[in-house]
Amino acid sequence: MKLYVLIGIILCFSNISFSQEITDPVSIEIGTTELTLSEPFVISVVLKDAENRPPVIFPEIKGLEKRSKSATSTINTIDGVKIVVQTITQEYFATKPGQYQVPVFFVLINGVKYKGEETMVKFSLASTSAENEDTRTEDYLPDPELNGEDVFLSVQADRKDVYIREGFSLRISLYIAESAPVQMEFYQFNTQLQSILKQLRPANCWEENVGIEEIIKRQVKIKGKSYTEYNMYQAQFFPITLQDVIFPTVSLEMLVTENKAAVNVESTSTRPFRSKVSLIKVKPLPNHPLMDQVAVGKYSLVEKLSSALVYSGESVRYTFRIQGIGNIAAIPTPSIEVNSAFDFYPPEISREIKFSNSKVSGERSFNYFVVPRRDGTFPLSRYFQWIYFDPSTAKYDTLRASKVLQVKGEDYKLGNISLSGASGLYDNLESLDSTRKSFNFKVFFRNVTNAIIVMLIVAMIWVFRK
Template identity: 60%
Template structure:
């Protein structure tokens, strides 16, 4: 009986500890299972209440090729508490249509082991794209590779040669090895070399948004009709914050190469150095404008919502001004709000969602306002809410203005009459509110109860041993 009691206590303790750890850790989410050949199967790790993005190594899947990786962070405020959600996503592509088995796998995140069960992904041949078109790499078609004749070469590549200040561009570091290259090689002290490379390449006058590469990602591409394998070591989006041109110096990478030339059946490994070409990205100043040094640069659109279009003076409403698009989302400033005597406009709650990938940094930033009208009338909100930015695609300034209109009916707003009229103003009955009451953190309470149960089980375990 004592053995069964010990076993029962141990299982209860292990189950509770495991559930508590997983509750505070991460979850795995799989993307759609039915796909066309030009679409990726995705595996995502979602972390809640995580300020920092951890390193995540995704599994290798037979017959599927790892491609782009993206990281999305969502920051919002719920009941006055900051909520952060990090999502890290890995894409997998198929080389031909068919059914692909995704075996069960385990991902370790922040010391916790997350499990995913076996599933099946189905890739069908799409109508709009062919396999040949998808295999062609956009980078490999540029002028940068037109003069390349080497079987092995190191490349530092950007997707733009000229940008405006605060406009994003991509940086990519890769080693290319031809399929028919007459050498065998392996990476040599890679982590040490990569840190040295990044130290010399990272410009001081740029804001960096990177996905984070914890492993070398390889893929098959064609360059000038020849088959190469690209070993991607680093990629990021950079946003210049000054008009100084960005210089990327030549970098070197040492590889361990197997040399068979010394004697028959005798292999000798030697260190061979590969160097990239230096390159410059030119940075242009924005055209003259009163807000030239303050505006965001990118491609943006406005989405807005108004909790009610018809209110009485003194009645509070919520107005959401959401900027979404391509650019440095984290650095987006709040819209310019025109001061006036018609409204009380309170500072907004700000939330944002940012998706980082090699192709772009996209997302949205939301400004949630409380607005209290003072007078009756019809008020186009475009007079009060507007946001100026520089459209990098059009190379011109643009303005996002509210298209909402608010109708206010009733007598002029008079602060002294609020308690008598029974209006639903923002500060009605504030003197009757009990500010001494504390809110409940249910997650904290559950954690404390769980810890108490664990302690009781441990005490019971000790008591059983002593008996």
């Protein structure tokens, strides 16, 4: 009898367990393994349901040079539930063609190790010599002549002037010439870096940074001279006021070892290296009624209309997606004039933002639920327009809808909906009870199944004790 009861409990427990959704919040993904020398091999960490981006340290791979890191934040709303996915990607470049064995590796995420599988990566020569050149825009380099030393600390921006709300990149690196007759190592680096950032971060700027949890080392040539760059911080800044951005001089202390030939001993001491003051001039936008509200950047429009032909009273979905380069998180919602032809529900908003060393790019989507109230042909450009300022042309531009909606049938009248004035689906909205919370059936089902599992475990223990 006990055996039958035990088998029944185990089968029931198995069915309930498998019925619950099991998802791993962390996954490691490997990019393309057939590459040219100008292309990076990438390792990505994908984090689900992660509001904040944790510190991530990627492995060193023998024969490959670790370079840029990028991060993508995606936020979608599905059935009223916000879903957040963070993706952090590390690039690796090869200096010569060949096959590179990537052994089993570990990525350190918020102090916890996650395993990556072994793989083989092949790098081949590019089709043209020009393709081998590294033309990435983040590779803005300082002028050694302005620093006057073989070892210098650089706080370098990629722009000398920007418009208000236009982004610029900042990079903090220590450069050591290969011919420098000293040996160095970092001294209390984390403490010093936090102090440096506290001095440098401008109060009048919005900051977006990838996050560097380790010093990235690479070989560079500046005016024909070889240097080793130790990159310790990089970020994008967007001025939100018309004050010029000033980065003051900061100091980094290094442990320096020098050989004293006269007494045949080594002497180690700390030596400070100071950066130069740099200034970014912030320019006002040209006069415009919306000059204090518009986004600044390079943008384009992608549209989607669920159906081009509907009948009065039927619903249709319209997506107005703004994509491009700029401060994606600060893109304002398109304003729509209240009218008698349509009822527009507030949009579901989703976004995807990619943070790289040289720019912030991505998209912001506005998904509208639309109900037409009378027949006719309606170009959606009458209702959906979005104005922005393009710094590359120094002009204002407008993204206009190009879709056309054909509505057939009699004018739609239902209950409190009338075709006179601007009344519609939002009439009497203030009388609705907004304090009532929506019921999440998914969470309820999960809690019930967990309770049943606990009861089954208790029953199993009771059977064995009998």
